[in-house]
Amino acid sequence: MGFGTLTFLGIVVVLVVWFVSIYNKLVTLKNRYVNAFAQIEVQLKRRYDLIPNLIETAKGYLAHERGTLEAVVSARNQAVAGLAAAAKDPGNAGAMEQLGRAEGALGGALGRLNVVMEAYPDLKANQNMMQLSEELTSTENRVAFARQAYNDQVTSYNTYKQTFPPVLLAAFLGHGADASLLEFADHAAIQEAPKVKF
Amino acid sequence: MDFFAAQDRARRKTFQLVLLFAIAIVGLIVATNLLVGVVVALSTTAGLVDPGAMLRSQPTQTWVVISLGVLICIGGASLYKYLALRSGGRAIAEMLGARQIAPGTQALDERRLLNVIEEMSIASGVHVPAVYRIDEDGINAFAAGFGTDDAVVCVTKGTLERLNREELQGVIGHEFSHVLNGDSRLNLRLIALLNGILFIGLVGRILLRSNTTGSSRRNSGGAAVLALGVGLIAIGAAGTLCGNLIKAAVSRQREFLADAASVQFTRNPHGIANALKKIGGSTNGSMLANAHAHEASHMFFSQAVKLFFGSMMATHPPLPERIRAIEPSWDGQYIAGTPIVEMSDTPDGAAGFVDGVPADAPSNVVAAVGNPTTASIARAQGLIAGLPPHSVEAARDPWGACALVYAMLLPQSDAGRRRLLEMLEPHVLAHLDDVEPTLVGLDDTQRLTLVALACPALMTLSHPQYERFVADVVALIRADRRIDLFEWVMHRVLLKSLKPHFEGAHSPAVRYRDFAALQGQVAETLSAIVRAGGHSSDAQQRAFAAGAAAVELDLQFAPSDDVNFNRLNDALRELRGLHPLAKPRLIKGCAACALTDGVSPSERALLIGIAATLDCPLPPDLALPA
Numbered sequence: 001m002g003f004g005t006l007t008f009l010g011i012v013v014v015l016v017v018w019f020v021s022i023y024n025k026l027v028t029l030k031n032r033y034v035n036a037f038a039q040i041e042v043q044l045k046r047r048y049d050l051i052p053n054l055i056e057t058a059k060g061y062l063a064h065e066r067g068t069l070e071a072v073v074s075a076r077n078q079a080v081a082g083l084a085a086a087a088k089d090p091g092n093a094g095a096m097e098q099l100g101r102a103e104g105a106l107g108g109a110l111g112r113l114n115v116v117m118e119a120y121p122d123l124k125a126n127q128n129m130m131q132l133s134e135e136l137t138s139t140e141n142r143v144a145f146a147r148q149a150y151n152d153q154v155t156s157y158n159t160y161k162q163t164f165p166p167v168l169l170a171a172f173l174g175h176g177a178d179a180s181l182l183e184f185a186d187h188a189a190i191q192e193a194p195k196v197k198f
Numbered sequence: 199m200d201f202f203a204a205q206d207r208a209r210r211k212t213f214q215l216v217l218l219f220a221i222a223i224v225g226l227i228v229a230t231n232l233l234v235g236v237v238v239a240l241s242t243t244a245g246l247v248d249p250g251a252m253l254r255s256q257p258t259q260t261w262v263v264i265s266l267g268v269l270i271c272i273g274g275a276s277l278y279k280y281l282a283l284r285s286g287g288r289a290i291a292e293m294l295g296a297r298q299i300a301p302g303t304q305a306l307d308e309r310r311l312l313n314v315i316e317e318m319s320i321a322s323g324v325h326v327p328a329v330y331r332i333d334e335d336g337i338n339a340f341a342a343g344f345g346t347d348d349a350v351v352c353v354t355k356g357t358l359e360r361l362n363r364e365e366l367q368g369v370i371g372h373e374f375s376h377v378l379n380g381d382s383r384l385n386l387r388l389i390a391l392l393n394g395i396l397f398i399g400l401v402g403r404i405l406l407r408s409n410t411t412g413s414s415r416r417n418s419g420g421a422a423v424l425a426l427g428v429g430l431i432a433i434g435a436a437g438t439l440c441g442n443l444i445k446a447a448v449s450r451q452r453e454f455l456a457d458a459a460s461v462q463f464t465r466n467p468h469g470i471a472n473a474l475k476k477i478g479g480s481t482n483g484s485m486l487a488n489a490h491a492h493e494a495s496h497m498f499f500s501q502a503v504k505l506f507f508g509s510m511m512a513t514h515p516p517l518p519e520r521i522r523a524i525e526p527s528w529d530g531q532y533i534a535g536t537p538i539v540e541m542s543d544t545p546d547g548a549a550g551f552v553d554g555v556p557a558d559a560p561s562n563v564v565a566a567v568g569n570p571t572t573a574s575i576a577r578a579q580g581l582i583a584g585l586p587p588h589s590v591e592a593a594r595d596p597w598g599a600c601a602l603v604y605a606m607l608l609p610q611s612d613a614g615r616r617r618l619l620e621m622l623e624p625h626v627l628a629h630l631d632d633v634e635p636t637l638v639g640l641d642d643t644q645r646l647t648l649v650a651l652a653c654p655a656l657m658t659l660s661h662p663q664y665e666r667f668v669a670d671v672v673a674l675i676r677a678d679r680r681i682d683l684f685e686w687v688m689h690r691v692l693l694k695s696l697k698p699h700f701e702g703a704h705s706p707a708v709r710y711r712d713f714a715a716l717q718g719q720v721a722e723t724l725s726a727i728v729r730a731g732g733h734s735s736d737a738q739q740r741a742f743a744a745g746a747a748a749v750e751l752d753l754q755f756a757p758s759d760d761v762n763f764n765r766l767n768d769a770l771r772e773l774r775g776l777h778p779l780a781k782p783r784l785i786k787g788c789a790a791c792a793l794t795d796g797v798s799p800s801e802r803a804l805l806i807g808i809a810a811t812l813d814c815p816l817p818p819d820l821a822l823p824a
Contacts (some may be wrong), residue, residue: 003259009267017278024282028292035298039596039658042300138632145597145625145663152660 022166026175029160030091033153033179037090040146040182044083044103047139051076054132058113061123068109068116075109078102091154091179104185110136147182154179201378201568201814205778208380209708212387215448219391222440226398227268229436231261233429241425268398276394283386286348286703287341288328290386290497294490296330296352301654302594307358310543314366315351316651317545318374318463320578322570323806323815325653325695327351331358337477337535338484340497341373342382346815347694348703349377359537360480361473363545368460368470369499375459378568378815381452383705385497388448392441393493399434402427438492442511449496453514457524465572471525472533474500478517479532545579560748563789564782567814574817581647581818589636589648592629596659599652600667601629603692605637606645607674607685618677622670642684642803643818649688653695664700668693681763683730683800687807694810706813709775713751713783716776719769720784721746721753723808726766727791729758730800741794749787761804770811785814 055069062069082102086095117123124130158178161170170176238256283289291298299308312329319326327341330352337356343349351373361369376382461467477484477500484500495503496513505512514520521528582590592598604622608630609615619627637645659667671692675685710716724745728738735757742755773784788808792801809816 003263006263006267006270010270013271013274017274021278021282024293031292031295036658036660038297039300042302042304043595046304138629141625141628142595142597148625149596149658149660149663152662156661 018165019169022169023173025160026157026166026170026173029153029157030175030179033150033157034090036146036150036153037087037182040143040150041083041087043139043142043146044079047136047143048076048080048083050132050136050139054129054136057126057128057132058117058123061120061126062116065116068113072106072109072113075102075106079106090150091157093177093180096180096182100183100185107185143184147184151181154181202778202782204379204568208384209778211384211448215384215388215391215444218444218447219395222395222437222444223269223272225440226272226395226433226437227265229433230268230398230430231264233433234260234264234426237425237429271397272394274394275397276391279393280390283390284702284704286698287343287350287382287386288348288699290340290342290389290494291328291330291350291352294332294352294488294494296332298658299329299331301329301596301658302591306541306543310363310541311353311358311366311370313543313545314363314370316582317575317578318367318370318570320581320647320650321463321574321817322346322374322378322568323810323817324349325650325691328654328657328699329353331355332486332488334482334486334488336482336485336487336502337361337473337480337500338486338502339369339373339499340494341377342386342494342497343377344383344386344698344703344705345380345813346377347813348698349382354486356480356482356535360476360535362538363542364466364469365473365476366469367464368466368468369473371460371463372456372470372499374570375456375463376452379455379459381449381456382497384448385494388445388496389493392444395437395441396434396493398437399431402430402432402434439511442495442513445496445513446511449513450515453520454523457520461524463570463572464575467524471521471528474517474521474524475531475533476535478521480535558793560786560789560793563793563816564785566817567782567785567809570817577818581644582651585640585644585648586636589633589640590651592633592636593648593652594655596655596663597626597629598633599655600626600659601633602637602648602652603667603671603688604674605630605634606649606688607671608634609678614677618674621673623666626670642687642799645684646687646691646803646806647818649691650695656692656696657699661700664696668696683761683804686763686766687803690807690811706774708777710772710780711777712780713749713776716772717751717753719772720749720751720787721755722765722769723773723784724749724753724787724791725755725758726761726763727788727801727804727808728755729761730804731792731795731798732759732800733795737795741791744794745787745791748790749783751787770808774812776812781812781814784812785809 051072055073058069079099079102082095082099086092086099089095160166161175161178235256285292299312301312303309303312308331315329316326324346327343327349328351330350331354332352333355335356336354337360339351339353339357341349341351351370353369357366357369376385457470460470464470484498484502485504486498486502491498491502495501498513500517501512501514518528518530589602592602600623604626608618619630640648656664656667671689675681675689681689713720724742728741728745731738731741733741738757739755742753746753746755776784788805792805797805806816
């Protein structure tokens with residue numbers, strides 16, 4: 001027994017503390033992006049809850065445009081399913097991609113509905129419809145902001161995981177896969193009237 | 199409850215705590231040395247024959263090495279935990295794997311809880327904290343944080359489902375009182391210190407594991423390591439015992455005090471009493487299965503982990519005692535805490551408490567600090583109900599919250615407004631048109647209430663979003679090259695609430711025991727209040743004299759119409775380091791200045807801003823005479 005033992009012990013302590021701190025930080029950063037996803041979920045749920053009401057209001061006016069309406073309903077249901085799957089495992093590459101595609105499809109379907117509505121000024125002037133449209137736009141913006149926050153948290157998790165020394169331990173500690181960002185197709189681009197360029 | 203005396207008592211308890219901890223370390227060092235001695239003696243034939251002689255022949259270096267080793271383990275582990283807790287209350291919630299409840303949630307049970315917490319925060323004069331939930335059936339809750347700035351509240355699923363609104367209020371009132379009187383700071387420190395003691399057991403477990411997987415069991419050296427591992431685990435258990443004894447000594451009495459404070463706050467003993475009865479009447483009670491519950495067991499509302507070795511180690515007084523202390527006529531029957539099917543979110547009428555605490559004398563203002571009452575809750579409910587619903591909805595959403603703050607700071611006139619709009623965050627800008635109209639006609643108190651409500655949503659911003667937000671806010675304030683009073687108060691309140699969450703929390707160190715070195719700073723503060731009143735020079739002199747008399751200092755003053763906020767910031771930075779027992783005098787002086795010749799709205803806002811900066815939360819029902 002001597003100072004050799006002491007140094008050995010000191011090294012053990014330092015190693016253990018180092019291990020524990022890396023593990024805890026990985027867990028913390030992961031929880032932060034999971035929490036951030038929960039914020040997106042709240043906004044997306046709100047968005048999806050608006051759509052049945054929208055369809056009901058539009059049905060009366062758009063008797064001959066059943067196809068467009070049905071496309072919106074089915075896209076919405078796909079998106080709801082995609083959200084439920086993603087909420088179970090935020091950051092999972094497959095789930096995030098599926099949700100992104102579903103949201104993009106929904107945005108496309110809503111865009112087409114908008115185009116169709118241009119031909120029905122009565123519907124456009126309907127109070128309920130105006131309010132719903134405005135709320136929908138509002139949720140889109142909220143989702144965009146929440147998505148930005150989520151992607152920031154995912155990036156900081158991935159960056160920490162890839163730096164040295166956590167990169168040595170991450171896979172061993174159960175944090176092997178990088179978390180996946182959430183990308184949506186750009187709705188605004190779909191809804192904007194095409195600009196003529198010279 | 200005397201807010202300042204409570205803060206002081208909490209600080210003195212910390213010294214007690216450190217002392218107990220030092221004794222525990224000494225005990226553990228002695229125990230480890232003994233253990234090693236026994237192992238060495240028993241592992242050699244010479245030792246078995248005559249242990250005494252063998253031990254005496256060991257060089258003293260051995261014992262020194264062992265003692266230093268123990269010290270390193272404990273010190274290292276405590277230091278690590280202390281650093282890990284730098285993010286404040288949020289670190290505890292994250293350690294327990296809790297999930298933050300979205301501020302804009304519409305789930306009825308969560309919405310009800312958030313409404314209760316919003317009311318109590320506004321009533322206490324603090325910003326609304328981030329709220330977390332743990333998905334377990336036991337009925338329990340905690341509030342953690344170094345102070346009101348970084349505090350978080352966390353409840354279990356059982357609490358959300360089984361308690362009605364009145365009972366929720368009782369529990370949250372209890373937790374708020376822990377934060378307001380400095381208990382939560384003490385509790386965080388306990389976790390850091392105790393982590394060191396528990397670490398030894400952890401090292402033992404590692405040694406044990408490495409020994410069983412190694413091949414060294416054949417020789418006696420392997421057996422010795424095994425014995426050492428087992429021994430260290432035993433010492434670790436002893437360490438846990440010490441730790442729990444310390445926790446019990448420090449925290450048990452405070453639970454009674456917090457229960458009493460909650461009753462004073464809500465003026466309703468039944469809420470918290472029924473909550474306790476429901477804990478007694480449900481299968482899981484308040485037990486938590488979470489692996490980390492042991493570390494934070496002293497922070498919970500009720501006993502969270504099973505007791506071994508009887509009630510000496512209990513972190514909380516026994517349930518029946520607690521219930522009798524609140525309801526002496528209790529019949530001994532618990533209530534079955536079945537999940538509530540029909541949830542109601544209507545606040546129970548605190549009707550009849552419309553008038554606030556008359557703050558006609560400076561001593562009343564001092565007494566009101568950190569002392570919310572039922573009237574405060576009624577006033578808070580009224581304030582929140584009086585806000586346009588659309589603005590409240592926006593405040594509970596991060597995007598809307600940013601837009602609200604921008605809208606409050608944007609100049610109304612076109613000059614320069616367009617230039618500013620170009621500079622701000624585009625996503626938030628899109629929401630501005632929606633949010634700005636809701637602010638028309640709101641006075642400063644209502645705007646500050648909205649800011650307080652917006653804090654949890656702002657805390658869900660990512661770091662880059664937060665930095666952009668702060669940059670935009672500063673740009674908006676600097677735009678007209680003057681800082682006006684409302685901008686100053688807003689900036690102080692926002693920074694104070696958000697900085698600990700994003701940049702790390704710490705409890706302000708006490709640097710000054712009295713006013714000896716702070717005369718200039720006190721004069722600056724009192725001058726600011728006096729000048730903000732918009733009174734004539736003579737009136738200003740009188741107000742200042744009243745303030746100086748209340749503070750019992752001889753101070754200089756020059757009348758002016760401008761308040762220099764930069765100098766005020768510097769002065770307040772120093773004054774924050776005042777000892778808690780010295781702060782009442784300062785608040786008295788500020789109040790005396792403001793109360794001379796009636797209180798203008800600017801003086802009122804400034805008083806609130808200054809009190810907040812000094813960590814002296816003022817309830818909103820302070821009826822300052824207009």
